[in-house]
Amino acid sequence: MTLVDSGTGSRTRNQFFLQEGELPLFHVFQSLSTSENINIAIDVTRSYCLKAEADANQRVGMEFLYAYGFLDDLEQLIEKNLESDNPVNRQWGQLYKIIHLRRKRKLKTGEYLSLLNKLEADSVEIESLHMFLRVYAHFERKEFGRLSGYLDGLLENIHKIGDPMLRELFSVRMDEMLLTFHWKRNEMIIARKHGYRILQTTHCPRKKIDIHNTMALGYLFDSYHQAMEHALEAKRLANMTEDLTAIQGINNYTIPFIAAFHGRTAGISTPVESEAAHLALARGDIPTCISILSSFESLTPFQQYYLGKATSDLEMLEISYRRFISERSDHFFAKLPLLEMNKLNAVH
Template sequence: MFNNHHDMKSLDGQQPLMNKSIFQEQFVVNGEELPLNLIIKMLSARYAPAEVMELMRAVCLHVTSDDNLRVSLEFLYTNGFLDDVAILINKNKQVHNARNHNWASVYQVILDRRKNRTKPHRYLSMLSSLKLEEDVLLCLRDFLHVYAYYEMCQYGMLGKYLDSLTENLATIEEPLIKELFSLRLDEVLLTYHWKRNEMVMARKYGFRLLNNTYNPRKKTDIHNTMALGYVFDRYQQAMSHANEALTIAHSINHSPGVYGITNYTIPFISAYHGVTDGVTSDDEAEQAHLALARGDNAACIEIIANIEFKTPFQMYYLGKAMQDKRLLEKSYVRFIEERSDYFFARLPLLELNRLN
């Protein structure tokens, strides 16, 4: 299938990345573009995964068929090429196909959420104004609801969408969309089982995602989740995932990821295990947690007491510092009732058991 004249041997700078003429020569047969799922199989048979991603990125920017234009939106988004998603949204708006226009509208909401940090109520409102009937778009609607509830720490609501996601996913015929949506669903299942404190299942999905995800930003998120998921088990394993998340975040200049891992995840794990030498945080609550771990209960109490609206975590830190069973019980109830977070509800529960 590959013509030797335009053979894409490597991406090491020796040859240019695929241009329009190479794309047409390799992937247009009898005037028809090959579907993306076939193109990625052809490339995967010849190139390393990183090269396949860059070549597929170029392919997505060259496609012109209505079907490939739609599927390119999800491929580029899943793999973190957000600027390219914006280009494809505009291309989908320009074709004379209502399906492409509908996809473009939904991915505009998705892109606004990711790039502009649109608040859940805002992007769900934007979503509700769209007419969604196609199975792919119904799946995307449910994914966006899941992301909204996650951002609002209402983890109990995640299960509400699992059945409809699974059902709609089963009806999707486009192989590449099905595969990419399966990765999205695995991420939902990782979080769902983690918050239900079902860690064997959660880790199954976590490791599967790490093995099947190219997107480095996504790998950062998964390693960060896995780090927190090991906090009650082994310090070394939790920190191994946290450090890997931090390394990847630095490598892609993902400053929010670097900040979160440095100021929340690593201090939290370190404080819980009492390994605090050289560990600092810009976050008040984690400063209190570190003080608590170092035996400076007074400093912990002083910091938390000045926080007006305390989270269940902060209430736990204060309850542990004061050895106040009432505060610990309140923290436990809030983790369960407000967040359906049975994993971190173990924090005050373990301390209550210790005090009893």
Template structure:
């Protein structure tokens, strides 16, 4: 029996088991909150079975509040195909509140599916006029994600305090918990880019302890690995490998590719620990060549680029011992991205050249 066939059968069996687990709650769902249901399921079942049970519950519930909260549960756990189904179900609801939630989550869904670039979904967001605290939170978070993708990290501070205040006042326990984990990730990134690593790691470890979402764990381990790059090769590469192992366990292709081709090569090359390390990314190939002392290959790769990023300017400046390139890299990290963490790289190299 092929692997795909076996996986399909196992999935059907898991779905059938989950369906039987949630039937009592569907018949009496006005008596239980989603948070209570999840705690009951996770107390008496394997975590993956409890999550699968909640996935099924989100798709089958007909209670308006649960249909809305289910959108966030499915999104937060990476069930995007199911999220699309629940968006359509909410759009067809007679409840205007549910339809409003569905419209906003359609923007969220398109962003996650890479169907819209940051400027495009920011433009769409400007047309949404919402008054509910929960939807204001989601709009603010989408603004934060856009600025993160645009590497405009200095803009994050415009939203985090308001988000914290609003999330604290959300009544639904499950929604509040899911939003808080997302805000903690924003706080982690905010402090990371300000080079305040004690605070950044505090939030990173908090998320790893609290989240049940393997995709979220991949993201956090990846960020934590990069955040340890100046302090400890062992801790940096350890987090990166932990993230890669989780990605491989759940066959998460973006995580596998990103950590294998960017994070691990970057950490390894920065610490000159590149034996057996490879990358499909040209810039990281140059970085690996630099770590091996192959200056000619490094320079040849980077000088073929029409435009250099601050990272690539740092690699080339380090290879050529060019103070101007390093100074420009440092300036761009700060002025263009408000990234005081990675701005340390060209600064450290400049100090070695003086």
């Protein structure tokens, strides 16, 4: 199929919808990506997903809309699949309804796992989605070490998936999981490989924001400049797409956290009390740091690290370290109290 040179998204869109029969989603997106502005390619493919009549396009379209953050459109396509004459489409619709509700934060971890347990997984595509959801549940519960039990099965399943669009989108999901998994194991060379691969392959701004934010934190111990470059790029993309949740997260947590760790706090502030305590600590205002954290009913491992560092309390730092490992399988951020313990031990 050849595209008529239109230069506009609407005319390009018509070229696809006037075709006899229905092209596979992957063919549409690939053709547009090479001949049009990528934003036009995404927008046309988004429309194509919603107008698709072919069962396969209706199924794969749900993953495309999910991956690119078109959640209102996804809701429409889910309903279309749930009403389909094809039992496979109805099955996919049920699963993506759970995926959609989780993404919209309308289901807690235990709730969507309970719903998931009632659904069969009788194809490599459905089984892969079940496994992704179970991994996300472990991540939400800070059980970062649990990915290894799913790794071989997911890699094998993705390799078997016939649809190239679905295989590509699932591969990006896989890279996101592996980035987090290796980051939390403090295997940063491998983690960054997956992070940079996502940045090179995805066209989704939301994913790029998340990855740049993760990469910023992942450079914490290595380079202030590289950490802050990723944080500022995440912020630029979040501002461009008006992603208020991301903007707040980057401004209130990521940037102050990196700045405080490196003692580069000029002009940095945050309304988040625990991170304000971290900034106070970095500025040498120990009383403010202790005052803020002492008012908390309970402390996270991060907050125990801040307070332990402020009070030179080796026991508290060790508790923080052990909690990072035992509660979160987080060997990366466990380095925070460990480095401080080593400094204090060197002095004594």
